[in-house]
Amino acid sequence: MVKPIKKEADKKETQDNQKPGFWSIAPYIIIPILFGLIIAFQTGLLDIDEFKQAIGLLKNNDFPGKCAVNSCDTGVCCHDTTYDPSIGTNVSVFAVIVPASCPCPKDTKSEPVGIDNLAPGGPYNICECI
Numbered sequence: 001m002v003k004p005i006k007k008e009a010d011k012k013e014t015q016d017n018q019k020p021g022f023w024s025i026a027p028y029i030i031i032p033i034l035f036g037l038i039i040a041f042q043t044g045l046l047d048i049d050e051f052k053q054a055i056g057l058l059k060n061n062d063f064p065g066k067c068a069v070n071s072c073d074t075g076v077c078c079h080d081t082t083y084d085p086s087i088g089t090n091v092s093v094f095a096v097i098v099p100a101s102c103p104c105p106k107d108t109k110s111e112p113v114g115i116d117n118l119a120p121g122g123p124y125n126i127c128e129c130i
Contacts, residue, residue: 067102071129074098078107078129097124 041044071078074096081090096108097116104110104127112125 067106068098070107071096072106095126095128100125
């Protein structure tokens with residue numbers, strides 16, 4: 001029987017002693033995480049909008065894709081008043097904006113009075129306060 005050359009034997013030993021590389025074990029880690037996230041989103045354990053906000057894809061002041069139930073859900077409440085020093089009087093909120101895909105909130109008129117196509121992220125429906 002022929003003995004293997006020493007170089008070949010050394011190569012065999014070093015290959016046997018090597019630890020598995022990252023890419024050989026990555027599928028066993030990544031795939032269960034992905035399936036877990038999919039199941040969590042489908043069952044409602046995780047809210048996709050909260051997840052986007054947590055990883056920085058959605059800012060706090062953006063509409064998160066849910067329609068406002070009342071005007072305060074838009075960030076501005078109907079009939080709130082603030083003092084405007086430039087005109088020297090109180091100014092009251094008379095309308096709010098919601099994404100065009102959403103109906104007007106309950107404390108506003110049911111039909112929008114206009115559409116705002118200029119604001120970033122629009123178009124928005126302009127809903128008049130009752």
